[in-house]
Amino acid sequence: MSRTDPQHTQLYLDGVCVSFDGFRALNNLSLIIMPGEMRAIIGPNGAGKTTMMDVITGKTRPDAGAVLFDGDTDLTRLDEAGIANLGIGRKFQKPTVFESHTVWDNIDLALAGRRGPFATLFHRDGADDQRILEILDVIRLSGRRHVQAGSLSHGQKQWLEIGMLLAQEPKLLLVDEPVAGMTDAETAETARLLRDIAQTRSVVVVEHDMTFVRDLDVKVTVLHEGSVLSDGSLDHVSADPRVIEVYLGR
Numbered sequence: 001m002s003r004t005d006p007q008h009t010q011l012y013l014d015g016v017c018v019s020f021d022g023f024r025a026l027n028n029l030s031l032i033i034m035p036g037e038m039r040a041i042i043g044p045n046g047a048g049k050t051t052m053m054d055v056i057t058g059k060t061r062p063d064a065g066a067v068l069f070d071g072d073t074d075l076t077r078l079d080e081a082g083i084a085n086l087g088i089g090r091k092f093q094k095p096t097v098f099e100s101h102t103v104w105d106n107i108d109l110a111l112a113g114r115r116g117p118f119a120t121l122f123h124r125d126g127a128d129d130q131r132i133l134e135i136l137d138v139i140r141l142s143g144r145r146h147v148q149a150g151s152l153s154h155g156q157k158q159w160l161e162i163g164m165l166l167a168q169e170p171k172l173l174l175v176d177e178p179v180a181g182m183t184d185a186e187t188a189e190t191a192r193l194l195r196d197i198a199q200t201r202s203v204v205v206v207e208h209d210m211t212f213v214r215d216l217d218v219k220v221t222v223l224h225e226g227s228v229l230s231d232g233s234l235d236h237v238s239a240d241p242r243v244i245e246v247y248l249g250r
């Protein structure tokens with residue numbers, strides 16, 4: 001029986017196990033994200049962070065455990081496309097934007113992807129332009145809308161790709177190490193940007209950069225050996241001797 005009622009949760013993982021050739025990458029992992037919550041996930045290399053994202057997005061099937069979205073949708077029964085369509089967006093570490101298209105067109109193409117090819121041909125209205133403007137504002141690229149994506153800085157490309165995911169209107173956004181390779185200023189701005197986004201949807205951020213995690217100012221979950229070692233505020237987990245031993249103190 002489950003320890004917590006999944007009703008009203010955005011994402012509900014309970015007792016999730018994943019093994020690769022007998023090695024337990026996830027070991028009885030339980031985690032709950034509420035609607036509109038942002039959570040930071042930290043932990044040493046090999047802790048299972050990527051595997052957790054793979055389970056949520058349907059790339060990896062768990063051997064055991066519950067993975068529920070919106071309280072009652074069983075994600076373990078859906079494929080990756082079905083899960084994306086439910087409203088789960090995933091930002092991988094490396095930015096993938098259409099470099100030879102403008103910033104504006106990148107967002108426009110992502111919106112078109114949401115509508116499907118038929119709608120793209122026969123439907124175009126001011127609401128799309130309005131949504132693109134809103135997204136550009138959120139991702140701090142309003143002033144760069146007419147430049148080619150290829151000429152953006154690394155950090156701006158990351159923001160653009162986040163904007164392309166926002167065009168899909170995800171209820172849950174999974175973001176993998178967004179600030180790796182960013183300047184300090186871009187890193188600080190990314191924390192503000194994600195906080196803005198989390199006002200209207202749930203966000204799960206995997207990150208190693210502790211300055212950035214502090215700026216996010218959200219609950220932190222520490223993974224270790226495939227399960228939750230500690231969670232709470234960054235100050236709380238930073239003072240946890242087990243966290244210091246396996247991660248922060250090294």
Ligand SMILES: Nc1ncnc2c1ncn2[C@@H]1O[C@H](COP(=O)(O)OP(=O)(O)OP(=O)(O)O)[C@@H](O)[C@H]1O
Nearest residue numbers: 020021024025043044045046047048049050051052
């Ligand atoms: N497809 C796979 N086959 C075999 N082992 C795997 C596979 N995927 C992951 N693992 C192993 O599972 C463990 C968890 O890996 P995972 O990538 O989830 O960790 P992580 O917390 O994301 O680490 P990092 O911070 O380095 O990205 C690691 O020991 C990894 O080697």
